[in-house]
Each structure stands twice: as C-alpha cells, then as structure tokens.
Amino acid sequence: MPELPEVESIVRQLRPALIGRTIDGVDLQRPDVLEGDIGIEAVVKRTVAQVARHGKAILLQLANTAAGVSGAGVDRRSITKSRRHPQVVRFDSPVWLVIRLGMTGQCVLAPRGAPRMPHTHAVLTFAGERWELQYRDARRFGRWRVVPSLAEARRAPDALALRRAAWRRITDVHRGQLRPLLMNQRILAGIGNIYANEILFAARLHPRQRISRLTDGQREALYRAVKSILRRGIRYGGSTIRDYRTPDGGSGGFQNRFRVYARAGRACTRRCGARIEKLRAARDAQPGFFCPRCQPLAPPARS
DNA sequence: TGGAATGTTCGGCT
C-alpha cells in the first residue's frame, strides 16, 4: 500500500484542489467501502476546511458550509448506519472523512462525469467544479470512515512528526524486533515494508535486532533514519511499484533509489562487497531485505 | 494452470 511518503504526496496534490470546495454529491457505489457508524450523507454540503495526513491515512476536515454564520439553524442530521450505535451528527460541527488506501487505493481527480475506470467505488463531486474525486481500489482493502473527532485515528505518533520524547517512550516500552516494530501502526504510524527496510539500512541495523538491545547511539541513529528516509521518499514523490499513482496520474521516483528493498542478490550500494539478502520471517510475513555486512545482528568484531 | 505473492490491517490466540 501507499506508505507515508506516497500518502503525503497525494495529500499535497489534493490540498490545493480541495480546500474551500463544497461537496455537492457523493456516489458510494460500493457501500462496504464505508466503515463506522456515520453514513456517507454526512459529508454532503460541507466544505473542505483541511486536507491532512496521519500515518497512512488521508484526513479531510469538512466544515458546515455556513460556518461562521452564528447559530445557523441547528440542522441536526441524524445520520446513522447502525441501529445499535446510532450517531447523531450536528451539522454545525465539523466531521472528518478518513481515507485509508489499503493496498491498492487511489484518489484520482478526473473530469466531472468522466467514465469511471474499473474498481471505482466512490465519487465526490464539488459545487461548481468541472472535476470530481474518484476513489478506486482493486483489492478493496481500503476504507472510508466519517468521524466526529480524530482521537481514534491518532492513537500512534506519526512517524514523520515523531518527537524525541515519543521515540524514547517507544524504545523504553518495547523490546521486539526492529522491522515489525517499525511497521506496527499501533506503535508508529506511517511506515510499511519498503520504508522499514530502507530505514534499517540507513541506520545500519539488522531487521531482527531487538529494540531493547540498541545502544543510545543506535536509538538516535534509528530516529534520524526514520525522518531522513521518509523525507527522501517524499522528495522523490513516493515509490511506484505497481498501483501507486498521484491524483493527477503521476508516478513516484523513489523506486529507482531503493538500496535494499527488492534488491536481493544484488551488490550492496555501499560497495562493502556483500550482496543484499532476503529475509523471510513467518510463512505469510512480507520479506525483509538487508545487507548482511552493513547491518550485522551482532556488533562487528573489533580488529 | 494454479498457487503464490503482494507497498495492509484487524482480531484472535498463545
């Protein structure tokens, strides 16, 4: 799936297009794309106030179009999907549309009414605009959710906005292997397999090293590698392996700069003489990639 | 040709 740098690239394109626009229609062709208790009608006639990102999620803040008009009729829309947990959304308070892209989700800006490509599950149209936002997702692992607050979406710190205090808490609390830890969205939000591998190479740490066994210097190196690799991914517009596209249809460029990801058997780019190895943890886990010489499990022997 | 793999996430289990 799109990881943090890909989602950030998408958000940067969506932001200028969407901010200030008013949603005048939504076509949810596949209702099971929407999860949670609030129905999709809650987004209609609202204006996009913010386009943001947390981890791998796209966040659209949707305000009442008449916001600012004091006490504008308390149009309470009772918009509920669930009988058991009915949600009443006040129209005069904002909601957030949270979009998680799963493995293959795409947000595409297309001419309004344009033919829809296969796997288009939802479309947002905007008042007076000649384009629309089409949401496609072949594998359908992605989800939309309408929420009154972002508290739930922000359980783990965003990897790019990570502060040292939060990193210290992570390194104090956890003791597991580095690669699964970096990819655990409940611990740190935004990193998937590609960037986890590239980060560990940059920090010269073995994917199976335990975080509890890192020296202070290694913890700092890892913290810096998280920031620098993610920023680098963003600078190159993310990685297009197969499905990732920006809203205007563009591709990323970071896939040409991988140092370890998908490079098993090829020479280490540090010219250390070793070849990149593939690491298969569990039967179903995604493979890790690392340089056995630059990323030793045990500290290199002193000569 | 079918099975495996895939840029993910969740819940359940130990």
Place this chain on the structure above:
DNA sequence: AAGCCGAACATTCC
C-alpha cells in the same frame, strides 16, 4: 508485550 495465524480481496507472476 510479542509473535503467529487467518481473513478481507483482485491482479500479476512464475
């Protein structure tokens, strides 16, 4: 807390 497993799904690859 950590790690393993299976499930949701469609397409591509070997």
